[in-house]
Amino acid sequence: MRHCIYPGTFDPITYGHLDVLARAAQLFDRVTVSVADNPGKKPLFTSEERVAMILPNIAQFPNVAATTFGGLLVDFAVNQKANAIIRGLRAFSDFEFEFNMALMNRHLQPLVETIFVMPNEQFSYTSSSLVKQVASHGGPVGHFVPPNVAEALRVAFSK
Numbered sequence: 001m002r003h004c005i006y007p008g009t010f011d012p013i014t015y016g017h018l019d020v021l022a023r024a025a026q027l028f029d030r031v032t033v034s035v036a037d038n039p040g041k042k043p044l045f046t047s048e049e050r051v052a053m054i055l056p057n058i059a060q061f062p063n064v065a066a067t068t069f070g071g072l073l074v075d076f077a078v079n080q081k082a083n084a085i086i087r088g089l090r091a092f093s094d095f096e097f098e099f100n101m102a103l104m105n106r107h108l109q110p111l112v113e114t115i116f117v118m119p120n121e122q123f124s125y126t127s128s129s130l131v132k133q134v135a136s137h138g139g140p141v142g143h144f145v146p147p148n149v150a151e152a153l154r155v156a157f158s159k
Contacts, residue, residue, distance in 0.1 A: 004032070005073070005082045006031055006085075007069070009038065009050075010035050010053075011041070012045060012132075012153065014149075015123055015144060016090065016124075019123055020088035021033060021061070021064065028063070030065075031061070031064045031086070033065070034069045035054070036068075037069065044153075045156070057146050057149075072108065074105045074108045074109035082112065083113065084113045087101075089118050101114075102116075135157055141153060
């Protein structure tokens with residue numbers, strides 16, 4: 001069975017993330033969306049809240065599940081019996097960081113491949129950070145995130 005991990009902070013998940021996920025779901029028998037539990041990044045939402053926002057948006061994919069992880073990604077991948085990691089590349093500027101990460105992961109665990117997937121070009125400028133910035137100023141984010149995520153952002157920034 002071909003199983004991949006789609007890791008990320010997903011703070012919050014965007015339509016760009018979901019586009020990459022849809023591509024991964026076509027390529028693999030099983031995909032695990034893996035929310036990084038990394039407090040050092042100072043996420044707006046807890047890892048549990050992020051998974052809760054993801055779940056209704058993956059219901060359409062019968063071969064996709066979501067969970068959290070901490071520690072080394074490749075260790076998590078091995079524990080999940082995954083043979084690949086999917087990473088989305090929005091722009092060339094993402095490549096250098098992702099390339100170095102992929103090489104380190106290969107060094108740590110040669111049997112886990114990293115596969116880069118490009119989202120649809122309409123999502124190439126969308127990032128969770130930009131979405132949060134727009135939402136923090138009361139701007140509309142419905143073109144970038146699913147309705148449940150837009151509502152969670154509205155609530156988070158209305159406090």
